[in-house]
Amino acid sequence: MPRLDARKRDILRAVIQTYVDTAEPVGSEVLAHRARLGVSAATIRNEMAALEEMGLLAQPHTSAGRIPTDRGYRVYVDSMLEEEQLPAGQRHWVRRRLAAALAERERVPQEVARALATLTPYASVVSHPHPRRLVFRHLHFVPLEATRVLAVIVTDAGVLQARTLDLQEPMDPDGLERLSRMVSQRFQGHPLGEITDTLLQQVVDEVAWQHRVVKLLADRILRRLPAASRRIHIEGTANILAQPEFRDARTARPVLRALEQEEVVAGLLEDASDRPVWIAIGSEHRVEALRGCSVVVAAYRVGGRPAGALGIVGPTRMPYGRVVALVRYLADSVSQALAEAR
Amino acid sequence: MPRLDARKRDILRAVIQTYVDTAEPVGSEVLAHRARLGVSAATIRNEMAALEEMGLLAQPHTSAGRIPTDRGYRVYVDSMLEEEQLPAGQRHWVRRRLAAALAERERVPQEVARALATLTPYASVVSHPHPRRLVFRHLHFVPLEATRVLAVIVTDAGVLQARTLDLQEPMDPDGLERLSRMVSQRFQGHPLGEITDTLLQQVVDEVAWQHRVVKLLADRILRRLPAASRRIHIEGTANILAQPEFRDARTARPVLRALEQEEVVAGLLEDASDRPVWIAIGSEHRVEALRGCSVVVAAYRVGGRPAGALGIVGPTRMPYGRVVALVRYLADSVSQALAEAR
DNA sequence: GTTAGCACTCTTGAACAAAGAGTGCTAATG
DNA sequence: CATTAGCACTCTTTGTTCAAGAGTGCTAAC
Numbered sequence: 001m002p003r004l005d006a007r008k009r010d011i012l013r014a015v016i017q018t019y020v021d022t023a024e025p026v027g028s029e030v031l032a033h034r035a036r037l038g039v040s041a042a043t044i045r046n047e048m049a050a051l052e053e054m055g056l057l058a059q060p061h062t063s064a065g066r067i068p069t070d071r072g073y074r075v076y077v078d079s080m081l082e083e084e085q086l087p088a089g090q091r092h093w094v095r096r097r098l099a100a101a102l103a104e105r106e107r108v109p110q111e112v113a114r115a116l117a118t119l120t121p122y123a124s125v126v127s128h129p130h131p132r133r134l135v136f137r138h139l140h141f142v143p144l145e146a147t148r149v150l151a152v153i154v155t156d157a158g159v160l161q162a163r164t165l166d167l168q169e170p171m172d173p174d175g176l177e178r179l180s181r182m183v184s185q186r187f188q189g190h191p192l193g194e195i196t197d198t199l200l201q202q203v204v205d206e207v208a209w210q211h212r213v214v215k216l217l218a219d220r221i222l223r224r225l226p227a228a229s230r231r232i233h234i235e236g237t238a239n240i241l242a243q244p245e246f247r248d249a250r251t252a253r254p255v256l257r258a259l260e261q262e263e264v265v266a267g268l269l270e271d272a273s274d275r276p277v278w279i280a281i282g283s284e285h286r287v288e289a290l291r292g293c294s295v296v297v298a299a300y301r302v303g304g305r306p307a308g309a310l311g312i313v314g315p316t317r318m319p320y321g322r323v324v325a326l327v328r329y330l331a332d333s334v335s336q337a338l339a340e341a342r
Numbered sequence: 343m344p345r346l347d348a349r350k351r352d353i354l355r356a357v358i359q360t361y362v363d364t365a366e367p368v369g370s371e372v373l374a375h376r377a378r379l380g381v382s383a384a385t386i387r388n389e390m391a392a393l394e395e396m397g398l399l400a401q402p403h404t405s406a407g408r409i410p411t412d413r414g415y416r417v418y419v420d421s422m423l424e425e426e427q428l429p430a431g432q433r434h435w436v437r438r439r440l441a442a443a444l445a446e447r448e449r450v451p452q453e454v455a456r457a458l459a460t461l462t463p464y465a466s467v468v469s470h471p472h473p474r475r476l477v478f479r480h481l482h483f484v485p486l487e488a489t490r491v492l493a494v495i496v497t498d499a500g501v502l503q504a505r506t507l508d509l510q511e512p513m514d515p516d517g518l519e520r521l522s523r524m525v526s527q528r529f530q531g532h533p534l535g536e537i538t539d540t541l542l543q544q545v546v547d548e549v550a551w552q553h554r555v556v557k558l559l560a561d562r563i564l565r566r567l568p569a570a571s572r573r574i575h576i577e578g579t580a581n582i583l584a585q586p587e588f589r590d591a592r593t594a595r596p597v598l599r600a601l602e603q604e605e606v607v608a609g610l611l612e613d614a615s616d617r618p619v620w621i622a623i624g625s626e627h628r629v630e631a632l633r634g635c636s637v638v639v640a641a642y643r644v645g646g647r648p649a650g651a652l653g654i655v656g657p658t659r660m661p662y663g664r665v666v667a668l669v670r671y672l673a674d675s676v677s678q679a680l681a682e683a684r
Numbered sequence: 685g686t687t688a689g690c691a692c693t694c695t696t697g698a699a700c701a702a703a704g705a706g707t708g709c710t711a712a713t714g
Numbered sequence: 715c716a717t718t719a720g721c722a723c724t725c726t727t728t729g730t731t732c733a734a735g736a737g738t739g740c741t742a743a744c
Contacts, residue, residue, distance in 0.1 A: 046708090061725060138486055150480070158506055238595055238598035260577065260579065384739095403694060404692090404693050404737085405695065407736080
């Protein structure tokens, strides 16, 4: 098995960069002209054969040029990625959009998703901050009618949940008010993730004077927080249809179907939740339907800890340098934006 | 110009029904066998030629069968639609899903959209109840910190809006409480649409003791209600890729792009807001990008008045009888569901 | 008015050839 | 001994031709 020496790397890089541009298998001749490699097409041919033997390139058919394999992209991404600078114009444009959305913090993720779908020809995926990582600010129970109460949870990222609840039994407004204050004071400043069942139980015990209703509220509102986490924005799925690899609707459909299912995308984003930038090429992620696609996702932070993720889904043939730079920049911007204003 | 006599109508109907099934131009021979029309292929040919002259059928090319034109579908829909009964199984399934979603009323539209996208191979579009038609229940300002207040509007369809607002100046909690009560009492039971600027002005004048803040709140919250109306759910857009007319991604893309833009879909749904079932075939609606698509939308009602709309977007070649039945049934079910529980 | 018959048109698919792109191998080269 | 020119070979792509098939419109007979 041949070694990946410097010239092979140069050729692999050139093949990938050319293929990303043209979406056509690249041959030795083309490469010899396009890239200044200083060797003849014949040499390139030999090297390409070696790269194919190593599993980094592939031939669609005998007399075609080479295209990168998933492993080829992986080597490229791992060891020769030239992360590009985002043009200043795009940076400013992103910043402005973010600043505008910040007036209602809940809207930031959607705005980011739209920005990503505008700046790339791919689908964008953005998760809201995970509730466990949000910092609890207030819980308010507002009496509406005798047996109806409005429950609102406010965190450092804005209103997390606002729901009306039907209670089995009437509850007096003062009790609700006291309950609101109690819970709010007890948990203010804590990440929601820290509000465990045992802690909740303590409070429930303390306010035993209205045991049943408190229990109900605790159950319906706080215990369900993890489930409420599944808030996700997906934009630009139609972009994918513009990619030559998905010109046929039959190949595009499973991809768009997968992107329509929020659980699926949520899973993808969760897998990325810790890493600064996660690049999953082709079959490196768990979603069967997105086999031919790459995912580039970065976590953004709230209060110094990973809170949510954002990124794009597109064909494996993509300019990783540019995409990574963009995704990283957006993650940083969101982290910053959500940290600054509160 | 020939008249549309009984036999022509039979043939038009047969052509449409066959074409809906097969997605292939239908010829006289096929029709003579498939439909029991009691006349020969030659006669059918003559009639088809007449129907073409009348602009109800068209030929993709000289030696192909006929396909319906938009106007052909229109005649069919207007005068020979056989609205089908929804199978009992589907009816129950829909009811169950709706009942489950009703625990949180805000979720009903999304649930309906998913149901529609499951029951049809088309994209579904559902709007939330238009705020103007919702009945005002409560407005609550909850003080969070000195210059931060949580504003919640509750209507008969649940929480309409919950936002945190930054105020320029501190505001005492009692004032907020009184303000909440005042506005709530004043407008309780009124549709939001009746809460005009002049009425608002009155209240603002009454509570002049906190003039500036009230004004701010009125502006930021109540005046913006129409804009907040744009809440829409779209599901199953990938379904469209399964339709033979959109097998090519280049024809499908503009359609999916349009369906991604909430303003566009909102416009469509608004156009339907009054009619019990609105059928727009091909070019009968305003959305350029959806030229080859039909829209079947029905308004649902809250409190006896049209409040929102739901329906599907698919190729003009669709089984209108079945689709109309389904959409109508769902609209009725939603109206009922939103009326019953409150 | 209806229909059988038929010539005509146009698409579709297959078969085939020529062109083009690209490879792998071999032998010559510095 | 790595490099490269040359070349035969392979496979796709494209265009052409041809026959088959589907469907029509017209005409003439019923």
